[in-house]
Amino acid sequence: MMLRSFLHLGRLGGLRASQTIKNSISLQVTHRNNQYLLYSTSKSQNVYLVYEENDYENKVDNVNKFTNRTYTCGELRSENIGENVNLCGWLEYQRMNKFIVLRDSYGETQLILKNDDDKSQKLLSEIPLESIIQIQGTVLSRPKDMFNKKQVTGEVEVRVENLKVLNKARDTLPFNIREFQKAKESLRMQYRYLDLRFPQMQRNLRVRSEMLMKMREFLVNNHFVDVETPTLFKATPGGAQEFVVPTKFPGQFYSLVQSPQQFKQMLMAGALDRYFQIARCYRDEGSRPDRQPEFTQLDIELSFTDLEGVLKMIEELLCYSWPTFHSPLPNKFSRMCFKDAMENYGTDQPDVRFEYKLQNCTDIIKLNESIVNKTKDFGAYYLQFPKEYANLSKSVKDSMSQLAKKYPNVKLIQNKISNPKDWSSKVTKLLSDKVANRFIEECKLKEDSILFMAYGDKKEVLGLLGKVRLEYVNFLENLGVTIRKKGYHFLWVVDFPLFEIDDDGNLGSPHHPFTSPHPDDVHLLETNPLKVRALSYDLVLNGNEVGGGSIRIHDPLLQETLLKMLKIDKTSLQHILDMLASGCPPHGGIALGLDRLLSFVLSTTSIRDVIAFPKTFEGRDPVSGAPSTLSEKDQKLYHIQSLNVDKS
Amino acid sequence: MMLRSFLHLGRLGGLRASQTIKNSISLQVTHRNNQYLLYSTSKSQNVYLVYEENDYENKVDNVNKFTNRTYTCGELRSENIGENVNLCGWLEYQRMNKFIVLRDSYGETQLILKNDDDKSQKLLSEIPLESIIQIQGTVLSRPKDMFNKKQVTGEVEVRVENLKVLNKARDTLPFNIREFQKAKESLRMQYRYLDLRFPQMQRNLRVRSEMLMKMREFLVNNHFVDVETPTLFKATPGGAQEFVVPTKFPGQFYSLVQSPQQFKQMLMAGALDRYFQIARCYRDEGSRPDRQPEFTQLDIELSFTDLEGVLKMIEELLCYSWPTFHSPLPNKFSRMCFKDAMENYGTDQPDVRFEYKLQNCTDIIKLNESIVNKTKDFGAYYLQFPKEYANLSKSVKDSMSQLAKKYPNVKLIQNKISNPKDWSSKVTKLLSDKVANRFIEECKLKEDSILFMAYGDKKEVLGLLGKVRLEYVNFLENLGVTIRKKGYHFLWVVDFPLFEIDDDGNLGSPHHPFTSPHPDDVHLLETNPLKVRALSYDLVLNGNEVGGGSIRIHDPLLQETLLKMLKIDKTSLQHILDMLASGCPPHGGIALGLDRLLSFVLSTTSIRDVIAFPKTFEGRDPVSGAPSTLSEKDQKLYHIQSLNVDKS
Known part of the structure; x- marks a missing residue:
């Protein structure tokens, strides 16, 4: 029993004692001065580990402790x-x-x-x-x-x-606990307590618990302080749609926080120095697949740091907490700047597990002046897949055309190239012979390859081809062709623009208004704000964003300038401006989306499979049926009245 | 550097390697096959610990890692x-x-x-x-x-x-960061980021983080699984007032959970077996001192357990996580049944750090028939403090009389006894000479002692004298007299009644409707429900409840009976009844109120001092001013309209 306990403790401390011990030939345990000594006499070094007895009576960890059984059903040998x-x-x-x-x-x-x-x-x-x-x-x-x-x-x-x-159980349950008879998801959700009995859900929740504990261990080992921050707070100006909570003060509402952003910055001004929290966050995004109204993020912030510090910290954290049933992660993750990601992959979440990047052919295609004239920011790009990956069936073509409909200012060309020389004849309606032939030559169009080419509004062209790239590879992989490299490929995307232009032509924040501009670009704030890079970073895993953060603005004047540029009423953030002016250290941080990260780690089809009690995509709780009606009495208590209620 | 890292990891695993190493005379570290071996040659057993090198580059924990400093301001020697x-x-x-x-x-x-x-x-x-x-x-x-x-x-x-x-900081801040100039609480709360810079707040948050991590460690070591459960849920029938959250479904609201009770029971039916969570909970209790609208509890549930199992688990958990700057806790905590707690201390949260229990004198006083006639459940109790603790000033007497006003069906007598024999003359208006003299004799009234006696409605008598007992001792201790034993005294209170009678004469649940009746009392459910004991337990620390829980009902029929007795609409809990009927193991659990527990551990005057960003006693966020008004647009989005709003 002692031995077992000790092995477990050892593993927890990152010592991996079990592996050491497995290799030794004989083991002995002695007990002396409150210490258990476990040793092997078969190696040059004799004693391997010491386990000190604690004050409490029975320190043996045991899955049967505090219960009425002597063994679990998985334990007898x-x-x-x-x-x-x-x-x-x-x-x-x-x-x-x-x-x-x-x-x-x-x-x-x-x-x-x-x-x-x-x-x-x-x-x-x-x-x-x-x-x-x-x-x-x-x-x-x-x-x-x-x-x-x-x-x-x-x-x-x-x-x-x-x-x-x-x-005694009921004679018939809504479904059987048999792997081969898996019920459909809506039923599984409604009777979640039955669904949880399946080995897969058991494993998902247990791996989640273990991985989160390893993350905590890493952070606590590195002197981070776990601080709980409020969820009932004030509305964030300019953020996502937040849930509101009426109060007993007439007309006054809390908002449920969408992240602990403001609090963690205040903790830095409050000299907490190194903060983390596995935080519950809320966002009312309506019906969107694979989003949850409440979700969990690992939230981290530290003072006197910089971009390199934060990135290194996350790399070490993920290496430390990465499940041992996967191959270890590399010490350092690759990086890509936003511009390259857009140019080569058409997205800021590039999937780098396979090549076939977008190729720029703007200079050639724009020789066809009639095309260019219509477009303000013209671009032309193409993707070429070689012979061995050539499979452009009608259904693929149709689904690509469907995709293209969402990009009204783009023309998409998709061809199977039997003979490159003949290609120009296929596009006579679009490109002049001269331009088409030049493309064939300069872009090295190959026999039996597949070509996707798009031109028009540059942003839309990149967006569309980025999607085509993924869809086409998904299609091939569904047929059993392996194109993506196996395993987990983390990538940092950096050098995001600080601003974006919204539909009304106003400046907006792609991250949030507390993000620091790149120090080399601050001089451009007034003259050319769209050229200003942010000190922000996104963590992308296999083509999906799983985290992001930034170095924050610590200078109150710079923060005020930014709020003005973003047209955010500064009175709503006066407490943040006061905080920055009170002696606030430079600081930065990050948040990892744990539901999504775990969903990748466990290869589930939906984040719902790594959450014990998820809501449906509509935001309903399938177990209890929440949300539900509120009595008139309770409405009065909170000084509200429901509108538009269907009384039928 | 390696040594330091290793020591820390060792400590985390509960190994307390540092102590072992301190006692050894010489230490050597060797590096071999990816393993660091740390050993002493001065003891009979040679090698003490092995530390396996991890994959990531630098495994040294360091408070300066990921920052731009080489040392903290507390580090140079x-x-x-x-x-x-x-x-x-x-x-x-x-x-x-x-x-x-x-x-x-x-x-x-x-x-x-x-x-x-x-x-x-x-x-x-x-x-x-x-x-x-x-x-x-x-x-x-x-x-x-x-x-x-x-x-x-x-x-x-x-x-x-x-x-x-x-x-650069602003020239003048709202207050200085100087211990001797501590600002008043409202200002400290408003500028919390300044207040957090004080060493006391730093310590409070850091100790909180450490203690919570130790609790997690204990639970994870014992195979408990950390599961996050939703906070947006359905209203709990018959519980405390819950916050509501309007949704985009007209007239439909979530409720913010007051505890994960239903979810943790479903996890047990879902075979999670051993669950814990450090859970955010919500209760809208309006303006009550030292309560927070959101608070944190350590929530635990396990299957195939019983009352003894849960109590032992918590005793071990607290021993394990108890801060080392306090004396260790005993292996086992004392127990008291509810009846004895009420009879001897007038409360279910007895402060057992001092004697002077309530004494029953009903049999004597009820000889004064005129008094008894008026009262349905008559009781008479007294408290006597000896000469050395005798100090019944006018202000004490006044404040006790003030207390007594809240108990309209009680007569309180408070006297300094100069000469016991004279006492009867002081109470001639209330007690006959015969009764008074019998009291003097049988209750051994002593010279120069202080007597508090109360009679009338028994429940009120006990309630009042319980309060008098504490108030009088507080008064003496404020004068510098030590009466309470030092340290932390945990006490289990058990054998609570399963039901209570509410003001309308209906049965109510002192705990919650899922609490199991004591198996020995089930036969009384129909005939004498008020006599039925619950399998519930409260954990009391120095006279304050810091946790509580119960063995739950696992039989769906018994649960249905209970709901009927409590007049709770069973349709609102149909999912729980279905869950119990689906094959649900016997289970039980507990929740510890962490804010309150930490407030005792850190001896703060308010729970607000162990919370980074507390709300005021009114429920306002002093930093941002939340709650605040909601735009008409957002009100429409959630299909609600604010009422009673003062437009001035």
Whole structure:
């Protein structure tokens, strides 16, 4: 028992003692002066680890501690033969009211009732599967030819001496707990407590818990302080749509925070120095697939740091907390600047697991003056896939054309190139022979390749081809062709623009208004704000953003200038301006979206599969049916009245 | 460097390796096959610990890692003399534009500018205190007679070679960061980022973070799974007032959870087996001192357990996570049943740090029939404090009389007893001579003692005398008399009644409707429900409830019966009934109120001092002023209209 405890503790501390010990030949444990010493005599170094006894009575960690069982259903081995044990769990399967498979969160154990145990056999005959039973019995060896290699407990069975029904299940449940009969998602969500019994959901939640604990460990080891910040707060100007909470003050509402941004900056001004929090955040984004109204982020901020400091910190954190069932991550993640990401991948979340980048052919295509004339910021790009990846079926073509409809200022050309020389004849309506031939030559159009070319508004061209690039590869991979490199590829995207132009021609913040401009570009703030880069960074995993952050503005005057440029009423953020003027250190931070990150780590199809009780894509709680109506009395209490309610 | 890292990791794993190593005489570190081996050759057992090198580059934990400084302001010692260092922090103090005290979260360091460094001296003359500066310089020894023993860095100073102003503070701040000039609480709250710079607040938040991490460690070591549950949920029938959140569905609202109770029970039905969460909870309790609209609890639930299992788990958890700056807690906490707590202390949160329990004198006083006739459930109790604690000033008497006004069905007698024999003459209007004399004799009224006696409605008598007991001792202790035992005294209160009677004569739940009745009392459910005990438990620390929980009902029929008895509409909890009928193991759990617990651990006067950004007692956020008005547009978005708004 001590040994087991010690191994676990060792692993927790990052010591990976188990591996060391596995390699040694003999192990001994001695107990001396409150210390357990575990050692091997087979290596040049004798003693491997010391475990100090704690003050409390029984320091052995044990999955059965504080319970009425002696073992879990995943624990018995041939070493336990002859032991008298007490097991609890779900009735997974039974045959002839005599053979039982008992299941719990940790595994399955085979039980066998005695031939003359009429009482237990009768009990068993009266309860449906999934009922909860407790048994006391003796561990026996199974006959060698009955060993079940697929079960970790497959060498033993337990002869039942006493069977107790702890809780009878209903005769029929909404669905069975059988992997091969998986119910559809809406049903799984409504009866989430049944769905959670499946090994996959068990694993998802357990891996999530472990990975979050490793993250905490890393941060605590590096002197970060876990601080809880409020969720009932004031509306953030210019942010996403926030949920509101009416109060007993007439007409006054809290907003549920969309991130702890303002609080973490105040903690820096408050000399907390190094902060983290696994924080619940809220965003009312309506019906959007794979978004949740409440979600979890790992939120980090530190003082006296810079962009390099934050990036290094996250690289180390992810290396440290990365699950051991995946290959280790590299020490350093690649980086790409926003401009290159857009130019080569048509997105700020590039999937770098495969080549086939967008190629610029603007200089050639713009020789066709009639095309260019119509467009303010003209661009022409193409993508070429070689012979071995050439498969341009009608359905692919159609779905690409469908994509292109969302980009009204772009012309998309998609061709299978049988003979490059013939290509110009296919596009006579669009390009002059001269231009088409020059393209064939300069862009090295190859035999039997697939060409996607688009021209028009540059931004739209890049956006469309970025999507075409992914869709085409998805299509090929669905056919069984492997194009993407395996594994997890993290990428930093940096040098984002500080501003963007919104539909009304106003300046907006792609990140948030507290993001620091790049010091080399501050002089451009007045003259050419769209050229100003931000000290911000996004973390992209396999083509998906999983985190982002920035170095913040610490100068109150610069912050005021930015708010003015963004047309944000400064009175709503006076507390932030005061805070920056009170002696605020330079600081920066980041937030990782944990639901999404875990969904990748666990290769689930939706983030809902890494959340214990997710809402539907409409934002409803499928278990309780929330949201629901509010009584007139409660409405009055909060000085509100519901409008537009369908009374039918 | 390796050594340091390893020690820290060891500590995290609960190994307390540092202590072991301190006791050994010589230490060596070798590096072999990716493993660092740390060993002492002075003991019979040679090697103490092995530390396996991780994949990532630099595994040394360091408070300066990821920053631009080389040391914190609390780190330099005489060993560092001669080093070139880089420090950042707040300008705490300066004299003659030459001597500086630099402060950060970790301490203070004295800096000295060179006589000819006109540039830095000018910079310094232009910035107010609390500005942020960064210096680069050389560590020097202070002259021996200038050692500052009060400062951990008091043997050294840093000669500045380069000074940079990172962020200038405003000339005058709302208050100074000086311990002796502490501002009043409302100002401290409004400018929380200034208040957080005080060492006391720094310590409070850091100890909170550490203690919560130790709790997590204990639970993870014991195979509990950290599961995040939703906060946007459905209203709980029959619970406390909950905040509501309007949605884009007209007339439909979420409620913010007051605890994860329903979710954790569903996790047990979902075979999670052992769950915990440090959970944000919400309760709209209006203006109540020392309550917060959002608060944090450590929430735990496990399957196949019983009352003994849960209590033992919490005892071990608190022993494990108890701060080392306090004396260790005992292995086992005392227990008291609810009945005894009420009878002896007049409260279910007894302060057992001092004797002077309530004494029952009902049998004597009820001989005075005229008194008894008026009262349905008559009781008479008294408290006697001996000579050495006798101090019944007019102001004490007045405040006790004030207390008594809240108990209309009680008569309170308070006397200083000069001569016991004379006492009967003092109460002639109330008690017959015979009864008074019998009381003097049987209750052993002592010379020069203080007597508080109360009779009338038994429940009120106990309530009042329970309060008198505490108030009187508080009064004495404020005068400097020590009555309470020092330290932290945890107490379990068990055997609560399952039901209480509310003002309308209906049955209510003192805990919640999912609490299991005591199995020995189930037969009384129909015949005498008020006699039924609950399998619930409260954890009381020094006379204050800091946690509570219960074994839950797992039988769906019993749950349905309970809901009926409590007149709770079962349709609102149909998902819970379905869950119990789906194969739900017996389970139980507990929640600890972390804000309150930390407030005791850190001896703060209010829970606000252990919360980074607390709300005022009215529920306002003092930093941002939230809650605030909501635009008409946003009101329309959520299909609500504000009522009773003062338009002035």
